[in-house]
Amino acid sequence: MSLFLQWRRRAVLAGLSLMLAASAAAAAQGRVRVVEVVSYEQLGGHVGEEIVVRTTLGSRRSGTLVRYTRTALRLKLDSRDGGVELDIPSSSVRDIEVASESDTTPGGDSAKKN
Numbered sequence: 001m002s003l004f005l006q007w008r009r010r011a012v013l014a015g016l017s018l019m020l021a022a023s024a025a026a027a028a029q030g031r032v033r034v035v036e037v038v039s040y041e042q043l044g045g046h047v048g049e050e051i052v053v054r055t056t057l058g059s060r061r062s063g064t065l066v067r068y069t070r071t072a073l074r075l076k077l078d079s080r081d082g083g084v085e086l087d088i089p090s091s092s093v094r095d096i097e098v099a100s101e102s103d104t105t106p107g108g109d110s111a112k113k114n
Helices: 003-028 040-046
Strands: 031-038 050-055 060-068 072-077 085-089 093-103
Touching: 031 040, 040 060, 040 093, 050 072, 060 085
Parallel strands: none
Antiparallel strands: 031 093, 050 060, 050 093, 060 072, 072 085
């Protein structure tokens, strides 16, 4: 295995470890990370949110949705991926996941209690 692939594998594993630690911390605070698959047309309501885009070319990019149009989306990559903004044509998007946190504490909703 090349040195680059070894480095990339370690970086991916480190990123997964950080995500698991963040999820565990959120769960301890009564919050759970929820990932929802959405269609390209539903992206308009998710500007400013963290998303993961998989393309028809086999790439996977994660970051914050900056802009959405009918023909392309703009994604601000995470700082570990350079923090740059990347335009992805709608024709190359295979699927999209939107990550959010959900409150799981009892009575954490806004329903009125008697």
